[in-house]
Amino acid sequence: MRPMTITEKILAKHAGQKTVTPGDLVNVKVDIALGNDITAPIAIREFKRIGATKVFNKNRVVLVPDHFTPNKDINSAEQCKILRDFAHEHKLKHYYDGGECGVEHALLPEKGIVVPGDVVIGADSHTCTYGGLGAFSTGSGSTDLAAAMITGEIWFKVPESIKFVFKGKLGKWVSGKDLILQIIGDIGVDGALYKAMEFTGSAVRSLSMDSRMSMCNMAIEAGAKSGIIAPDAKTRKYAEERAERKPVYYESDKAAEYCQIIEYDASKLQPKVAFPHLPSNTRDLSDVGKVALDQVVIGSCTNGRIEDMAVAAKILKGKKASKKLRLIIIPATPGIYNESLRLGYFDTFTKAGAIISPPTCGPCLGGHMGILAAGERALATTNRNFVGRMGHKESEVYLSNPAVAAASAVKGRIAGPDSL
Amino acid sequence: MKIKGSVWKYGADIDTDKIISAKYLTTSDPAELAKYCMEVEDKDFAANVKEGDIIVADKNFGCGSSREHAPIAIKAAGVSCVIAKSFARIFYRNSFNMGLPILECDEAVDSTSAGDILEVNLDTGKIKNLTNNKEFQALPVPPFMQTLINDGGLMASIKKRGLV
Numbered sequence: 001m002r003p004m005t006i007t008e009k010i011l012a013k014h015a016g017q018k019t020v021t022p023g024d025l026v027n028v029k030v031d032i033a034l035g036n037d038i039t040a041p042i043a044i045r046e047f048k049r050i051g052a053t054k055v056f057n058k059n060r061v062v063l064v065p066d067h068f069t070p071n072k073d074i075n076s077a078e079q080c081k082i083l084r085d086f087a088h089e090h091k092l093k094h095y096y097d098g099g100e101c102g103v104e105h106a107l108l109p110e111k112g113i114v115v116p117g118d119v120v121i122g123a124d125s126h127t128c129t130y131g132g133l134g135a136f137s138t139g140s141g142s143t144d145l146a147a148a149m150i151t152g153e154i155w156f157k158v159p160e161s162i163k164f165v166f167k168g169k170l171g172k173w174v175s176g177k178d179l180i181l182q183i184i185g186d187i188g189v190d191g192a193l194y195k196a197m198e199f200t201g202s203a204v205r206s207l208s209m210d211s212r213m214s215m216c217n218m219a220i221e222a223g224a225k226s227g228i229i230a231p232d233a234k235t236r237k238y239a240e241e242r243a244e245r246k247p248v249y250y251e252s253d254k255a256a257e258y259c260q261i262i263e264y265d266a267s268k269l270q271p272k273v274a275f276p277h278l279p280s281n282t283r284d285l286s287d288v289g290k291v292a293l294d295q296v297v298i299g300s301c302t303n304g305r306i307e308d309m310a311v312a313a314k315i316l317k318g319k320k321a322s323k324k325l326r327l328i329i330i331p332a333t334p335g336i337y338n339e340s341l342r343l344g345y346f347d348t349f350t351k352a353g354a355i356i357s358p359p360t361c362g363p364c365l366g367g368h369m370g371i372l373a374a375g376e377r378a379l380a381t382t383n384r385n386f387v388g389r390m391g392h393k394e395s396e397v398y399l400s401n402p403a404v405a406a407a408s409a410v411k412g413r414i415a416g417p418d419s420l
Numbered sequence: 421m422k423i424k425g426s427v428w429k430y431g432a433d434i435d436t437d438k439i440i441s442a443k444y445l446t447t448s449d450p451a452e453l454a455k456y457c458m459e460v461e462d463k464d465f466a467a468n469v470k471e472g473d474i475i476v477a478d479k480n481f482g483c484g485s486s487r488e489h490a491p492i493a494i495k496a497a498g499v500s501c502v503i504a505k506s507f508a509r510i511f512y513r514n515s516f517n518m519g520l521p522i523l524e525c526d527e528a529v530d531s532t533s534a535g536d537i538l539e540v541n542l543d544t545g546k547i548k549n550l551t552n553n554k555e556f557q558a559l560p561v562p563p564f565m566q567t568l569i570n571d572g573g574l575m576a577s578i579k580k581r582g583l584v
Contacts, residue, residue, distance in 0.1 A: 025564050038445045042488055045448070050575045052584050068446060075446035125486040125510060141488040141514035143574050151583045155564070189433055190480040194509050223483060223508055278433060365442040365485075384484060386437040388460045 003253035005161045006230050007196040010136040010250055014119045022160040022259075030060070031118040031135075031245075033148040036104055037065035039123030041082045042142035047149055055090050056152030062094040062113060063087050064104040067361045072368040102333030102359040105129035105301035109213060109238075110335050116231045116239055117248030121145065121154050125220045126301050126383065132213035133239070134231035134249060136196075139220060159225045160259040161196040166203035168267040173417055176211035177303060177381070177401040179203070180218040180227075181272035182264065185282030193223035195259065198252065203266030204229060209238045210307035217302045218383050221279040273379075273414060274399035277387045285404060288414045292324070295378040296409040297390075298402050299330025299357070300364045303381035306336050308402040313345035315406035315417050316352040322412030327354040328370045334359060352409070366390050372397075379414055381405050421542045423500040423521075424550075425472040429534040430461060432478035436485040436511065440493040448489060450496035457493040471498040474540065476532050478504065482511025491520040501540055503547065503558070505529050516565050517574040523547070523558035531556070 002019045004012065012020040014028035035043050040063055055061045063083045068076035080097075087095035094113055096102065105126050108114045114130045120137035121127065123145040130137035140154070148154045164183055179199070184191070197219045199212075207215065212229045219227025231239075231249040239247040270284040298304070298312050309331055321327040329349050331337040337359060340346055349356055355370075362369035364382040372378055372391030378398070380390065385397035398414060407417040438461040440453055447453065458465040475481075475494065481504035482490060491514050494502065501521040515522045521542050528547045532538065536551040545558035561569070571577035578584060 038442075039486065039488070042448045042492075046575050050579050050584055073446060079446060079448075123486055123488075125484065127486075139486040139510050141486050141510060141517060143488060143517035144513060147574050147578055151578060189483055190506065190508070193480065193506065220484075223480065225509060365437075367442060384435075384437070386435045386484060388441055389437055393460050 003255035005196070005198060005252045005256040006134065006228055006250045007136055007161055007198065007226060008158060010117060010119060011156065011158055020158045022158050024158045025155060026158060027153050027155050028119050029152060030121050030148050030154055032060055032062055032114055032120045033145055034062045034064070034104060034108070034120065034122035034124065034127060035145050036067050036124055037069060037076065037079050037083055038067050039142045039145065041079045043123060043146040043149060044082055044086050046143055046146035052150045055149050058091050059093045061092055061149050062108065063092060064096050064101065064107060066101055066103050067365065068367050069101055069360055070358060099334060103301045103304055103361055105217060106305055106332035106336065109133055110242070110333055112242030112244045115243040115245050115247040116235055117250055121148055126217050128219045128224065128226050129213050129217040129301060131216035131219065131226055131228035132209065134229065134235055136226055136228065138226045159194055159196040161198050162192055162260045162262065163198045163200060163258045165261065165263045166201040166266040167263065168203060168265050170203050170206060170266050171269060173271050173403045174269055175401045176207045176215035178269060178272045180215045181274055181279070181282050181399065182269055184218065184222045184280045185272065187222055189221060189278055189280045190223040192219065195224055197222065197224045197227040199227065199229050205232060208307055209234055210305040214302050218279065221383060271401055271404050271416060273404065274385055276385050276396040276398065279383065279385060279399060285416050291398065291414040292377065293379050293408060293413055294376040295326045295328065295370060295372060296405050297328045297330070297363050297370060297378060297380040297382065298405050299332060300361065300382040301332065302383045303402050304330055304332030304336065306339050308381065309336060309340045309345050311403045312406040313348045315403060315420070316410070317348050319352055319410045319420070321353045321409040324412045325409065326370065327352065327409040328357055328363065329354045330357040330360065330362060332359055363390055379405055379408050422539060423472060423542065424537065424539045425474040425500050426470065427532055427534055427536045427538055428465060428469065428473060428475050429532065430475065430477040433480045433483055434461060434477050435483050436487050436490045439482065439490040440487065445487060445489055450492050453489050453493035454496035457497040466497060469497050469499065472500045473498060474538050475499055475502045476529055477502070478529060479506045481507050483508035486510045488514045488518060491515045491518055495520045501542070503528055516568055519573050525556050525558040528556040528558065
């Protein structure tokens with residue numbers, strides 16, 4: 001039998017085939033179809049327009065109104081209402097509203113809704129996050145979501161895979177976020193267009209589950225269809241604690257084919273900062289120079305998990321954020337929010353002068369909860385720094401890991417934790 | 421089907437926030453989205469684009485978000501077709517699904533300037549620049565995608581297959 005990558009194996013299984021080859025068009029069963037308050041209204045409109053009356057499985061269609069919530073204005077309230085009405089009408093098991101709502105790509109893994117070995121499509125480009133669990137997951141538009149909600153299937157062209165091998169040991173303050181920023185800086189924002197990115201090597205194995213999801217989250221920023229890390233003991237433990245379905249653990253065959261293999265010595269890597277206005281515009285922390293800041297945001301589907309809160313609290317403990325900037329911290333889910341509260345992080349954050357936001361995508365996409373004025377500059381642990389991404393089109397967004405963001409909040413300019 | 425229109429020319433990596441900024445995503449009404457199409461990249465576009473005009477851009481057009489609002493805004497603004505060196509994959513799928521014609525052609529992008537008049541045969545992929553009299557051939561649309569187009573888009577195709 002043809003040796004396959006983990007991605008090919010998951011797609012073959014869900015297509016009901018023994019093998020697949022890159023370039024094949026396959027119709028695959030989806031385990032989870034996901035939408036949010038921006039994308040699901042269009043999917044629901046399409047669903048109704050062609051006369052569909054039921055979803056393929058009420059336990060597998062997931063709606064999370066996380067982008068403009070708590071509702072920022074009347075229009076966003078109307079969009080959320082479309083989701084709420086649909087969720088109730090179709091008795092969806094996984095609909096999260098109000099105090100149960102969290103940033104979708106942090107919420108679904110935490111609740112065990114997505115499990116290793118799944119095929120997941122979501123009408124949100126950062127759906128690729130679940131590759132951190134060893135699932136094939138990818139972003140789609142609203143019409144693809146509507147089709148999957150009805151049929152439980154989606155067509156894919158089987159992607160070629162690029163293997164990224166991180167050998168050696170990670171340096172201090174270097175996280176999954178830095179590894180993916182390093183890659184995007186090297187290959188560009190379309191460097192993995194249409195491809196699956198597979199991350200391996202001892203440094204990747206050493207990453208926590210949170211950090212693995214953070215890494216896979218930004219595969220889309222290199223244009224990839226998906227990012228994935230093969231499951232190991234950490235994945236199994238994570239899944240056993242929460243999976244609501246039986247996980248399936250896949251790994252790539254030794255002789256699997258890759259269109260490219262890129263190797264790194266992890267011990268030589270520094271924290272990275274992406275400068276405006278593309279995630280590929282990266283520099284090593286030591287080469288940043290003096291960049292004064294008006295705002296720091298720690299949160300999002302990239303870096304709003306408990307590990308991110310923990311590192312921010314460790315650095316901010318007993319310190320004050322610079323009076324020149326606003327520090328906004330957004331725990332990504334109610335679970336992370338409660339755990340941060342229990343562990344005393346909120347005490348540290350508020351004493352440091354931070355604003356603690358309820359779980360929301362909020363400022364990451366320039367929605368609300370921290371919009372920038374013309375000429376302002378933010379450092380964020382988010383995933384995109386496009387022109388105008390966080391507010392005025394003459395504002396700037398820089399991207400980093402949470403340790404650098406927390407230290408920079410104290411310094412008032414981009415700086416590493418060791419500078420404190 | 422043949423279309424003819426005036427060119428709006430843009431560079432590489434035109435992201436979805438440039439096509440339609442997230443602050444306008446509190447609605448999915450096509451006419452409303454069209455008012456702000458390309459606002460970040462080109463503030464004159466929405467007010468001056470004419471029915472049938474064509475966007476020509478460099479590589480990786482539509483990168484970033486999965487928002488289908490991006491091709492919806494472009495189509496509702498009156499644009500008949502987007503020609504680029506390459507498209508980000510979610511934008512590519514979305515365009516086929518909601519019926520915005522898109523073509524990939526390096527040479528046409530390199531030999532076309534803003535304001536040129538193009539004639540495009542969507543069935544054959546032939547692109548004629550009537551301003552400088554050059555002709556180009558776009559990459560063929562994959563047969564599977566062509567079937568989707570012939571069926572009238574993804575939702576119509578699902579209905580045709582009796583899956584609703």
